[in-house]
Amino acid sequence: MNLRGDPANPVQVRVRLPAQLRELAKLRGEVVVEVAGTVTQNAVLDALEQLHPTLKGTVRDRGTGCRRAFIRFFVGETDLSNTSPDDPLPVAVAAGNEPFVVVGAMAGG
Amino acid sequence: MSGVRLLVGTRKGAFVLTSDGRRGRWELEGPHFAGWEIYHMKGSPADPDRVYASQSNGWFGQVVQRSDDGAKTWSAVGNDFRYQGEAGTHPWYDGTPRPWEFTRIWHLEPSLDDPGTVYAGAQDAALFRSADGGESWHELVGLRGHRTGPTWAPGAGGLCLHTIVLTPGTPGRIVVAISAAGVFRSDDGGETWQPSNRGLHSEGVLPDPAAEVGHCVHKIAMHPSRPDVLFMQKHWDVMRSDDGGGTWYEVSGNLPSDFGFAIDVNAHEPETVYVVPIKSDSEHYPPEGKLRVYRSRTGGGEWEPLTRGLPQEHCYVDVLRDALTVDLLDPCGVYFGTTGGQVYASADSGDSWVALARDLPAVLSVEAQTLP
Numbered sequence: 001m002n003l004r005g006d007p008a009n010p011v012q013v014r015v016r017l018p019a020q021l022r023e024l025a026k027l028r029g030e031v032v033v034e035v036a037g038t039v040t041q042n043a044v045l046d047a048l049e050q051l052h053p054t055l056k057g058t059v060r061d062r063g064t065g066c067r068r069a070f071i072r073f074f075v076g077e078t079d080l081s082n083t084s085p086d087d088p089l090p091v092a093v094a095a096g097n098e099p100f101v102v103v104g105a106m107a108g109g
Numbered sequence: 110m111s112g113v114r115l116l117v118g119t120r121k122g123a124f125v126l127t128s129d130g131r132r133g134r135w136e137l138e139g140p141h142f143a144g145w146e147i148y149h150m151k152g153s154p155a156d157p158d159r160v161y162a163s164q165s166n167g168w169f170g171q172v173v174q175r176s177d178d179g180a181k182t183w184s185a186v187g188n189d190f191r192y193q194g195e196a197g198t199h200p201w202y203d204g205t206p207r208p209w210e211f212t213r214i215w216h217l218e219p220s221l222d223d224p225g226t227v228y229a230g231a232q233d234a235a236l237f238r239s240a241d242g243g244e245s246w247h248e249l250v251g252l253r254g255h256r257t258g259p260t261w262a263p264g265a266g267g268l269c270l271h272t273i274v275l276t277p278g279t280p281g282r283i284v285v286a287i288s289a290a291g292v293f294r295s296d297d298g299g300e301t302w303q304p305s306n307r308g309l310h311s312e313g314v315l316p317d318p319a320a321e322v323g324h325c326v327h328k329i330a331m332h333p334s335r336p337d338v339l340f341m342q343k344h345w346d347v348m349r350s351d352d353g354g355g356t357w358y359e360v361s362g363n364l365p366s367d368f369g370f371a372i373d374v375n376a377h378e379p380e381t382v383y384v385v386p387i388k389s390d391s392e393h394y395p396p397e398g399k400l401r402v403y404r405s406r407t408g409g410g411e412w413e414p415l416t417r418g419l420p421q422e423h424c425y426v427d428v429l430r431d432a433l434t435v436d437l438l439d440p441c442g443v444y445f446g447t448t449g450g451q452v453y454a455s456a457d458s459g460d461s462w463v464a465l466a467r468d469l470p471a472v473l474s475v476e477a478q479t480l481p
Contacts, residue, residue: 020144020169024185054185058169062189063211070168104168 010036013044014099021059021102025052030099039094041073041085059102074101113436114478115454116160116180117446118147121470123162125180132442132456135465141183142174149216149431150180152478156224160478161243163214163229171213173229173243179480186243190214190231193250199233200262209233209253216431218273221280230270234261234287236299249299252285257304257322264288264325264344271430272329276336276353284329284339284354289314291324292341294354308350308357309343327370328430329354332379340382340409342372342430347384349409360409365396371433375458376441380408383435383443383459385428393448394425402445404459418462419453426451431474438479446472 014030022028033047042065049056056062059071067073072081075090075098092098115126115135122140141147145164153159162174162183171190174183190211198206212232220226229237229246235253237246252258252270261268272286281298284305292305309324325344332338341348341357346367348357361367366386375381382405388396395401400419403412426449436442443455450469453462 018168020166023143024169024172054172057171057188061170063191068168068170107167 007036010034011039011094012096013039013047013093014096015044015048016099016101017055018102018104020104021055024058025054027052035094039089040087041067041080041083041089041100044089044093044100045085070105070107072103072105074103075099111438112480113438113442114152114157114180114480115444115452115465116150116152116162116474116476116478117452117466117469117472118150118162118431118474119446119450119470119472120146123147123150123164124466124469126452126465130438132436132438132454135454137466141180142172145169145172146213147473148213149474149476151217151219151476152180153219153224153227155220155222157478157480159219159224159242161217161219161227163217165213171211173214173217175243187239187245190229190235190237190246191248192235192253193248194254197253197259199259199268202263209235211235212267215269215271216273218275221275221277228273228275228283230273230285232267232269233263234268234270234290236270236273236283236285238299249295251295251300252293252302255293255302255304257290260322261287261290262323272326274329274331274339276331277333279336282336282353284331286326286329286341288327289325289344290322291326292329292354305350305354306357307355309348310346310359311344314344328372330373330382332374332376335379338379338408340372340374342369342384344368344390347372347409360405362405362410362412364403364412365401365414369428370430371428371445373433373435373443375443376435376437377439378406378441378458381406381441381458382409383433384412385433385445387427393427398422398424400424400426400447402443402455402459402462415455415459415462417460418455418464425449429473431476432472434475434477436477436479442477444475444477446475448472 111130117124122143124139150162160176164172196209201207216230218228274284276282293302294305337353339350349360401414426447433445448471452466
């Protein structure tokens with residue numbers, strides 16, 4: 001697999017969303033998005049928002065484009081929330097073996 | 110026969126209650142948007158099928174929903190609320206400057222005559238307008254750009270624009286209230302604004318109790334037949350203006366407490382006003398644990414408690430600023446929701462009350478639509 005991605009041959013990336021966002025976007029289960037080029041957080045989220053515009057602003061801040069404070073990103077057991085949103089995601093995501101998981105941080109007492 | 114639709118926003122979703130014009134039997138439907146905070150829902154006066162809802166939470170931010178079939182089904186519309194130009198700063202709680210930052214929409218006010226036009230009051234305080242049914246939003250920047258804007262400090266609930274009063278017959282006049290900046294009025298459709306706080310007195314809250322801005326106004330109500338008469342529930346004090354907010358005078362009269370959040374006016378009697386007194390700014394529940402709506406039939410000053418059907422012991426709930434409303438039927442229906450999850454209704458102008466729901470999440474807002 002070409003980790004840099006191939007704009008001519010987009011890969012299919014699985015995305016797992018929290019229940020509130022699935023309901024907002026009227027989704028059931030995982031959503032699959034097509035990513036052309038390098039598979040990064042931003043590339044996946046750009047593709048997700050293009051497919052489901054109602055999710056704009058709910059994962060990344062509308063103004064800054066940054067991850068919202070109480071959102072976390074996981075691949076497997078690895079928390080990628082504080083890595084660069086333009087770094088390549090693990091190859092398992094581009095290969096379709098692992099979903100890119102968006103999590104609402106635990107809050108409350 | 111006409112009917113009533115109640116739009117109830119709560120901490121964990123939206124509920125819709127409907128009744129025919131007798132208002133004796135109600136059906137409850139919901140939750141819509143389960144798990145989300147619904148600060149406010151309101152229907153278009155020009156098209157009762159068009160309803161807007163403000164949906165938000167700390168995780169996923171702000172969403173605006175629109176229904177075109179009377180709150181049965183919903184579609185998410187635009188949520189891009191960007192401050193225009195240089196955002197600037199305002200004082201934070203500790204006095205340090207803090208950049209203006211969008212948090213949520215507290216209040217949605219549909220146009221009186223165009224179902225596609227709606228105003229939105231934001232935290233941090235700003236007024237947005239959509240002319241395409243909520244798909245896109247534009248800040249009316251003259252408000253936040255007022256020379257006093259950089260001095261506006263938040264109340265305990267945040268620096269929120271929570272009240273938007275549109276004026277029948279005078280389309281250019283908009284009155285808004287901001288906690289804790291006070292009242293502002295525009296007479297040119299929101300292009301330019303002037304503070305409208307003369308007569309307000311915030312002793313112990315402001316260094317200058319009669320300051321031009323900085324008052325913690327909680328809610329303003331108006332009867333459409335007399336747009337120059339405004340009633341206000343302030344942090345403390347119930348106030349009245351007879352000149353469209355130009356000057357205010359106190360009408361708290363014999364209320365057991367003049368602290369509170371909600372206020373509204375009877376649909377057929379412009380001098381009949383309702384408030385729900387709350388004990389104090391530190392004890393947000395009714396005085397003596399008795400849930401009482403107070404009604405003035407004299408435009409304030411003289412108030413009578415309305416208690417029939419309401420709990421008169423051990424009641425420690427709050428009624429928030431957007432959680433009291435009236436319908437347009439005769440006799441006027443009056444409705445309110447509590448932080449304890451109750452929704453109470455009166456079909457006789459407040460003389461008697463019944464609970465329409467008792468165990469909802471904390472109620473943030475109640476709006477009534479009178480259906481043809």
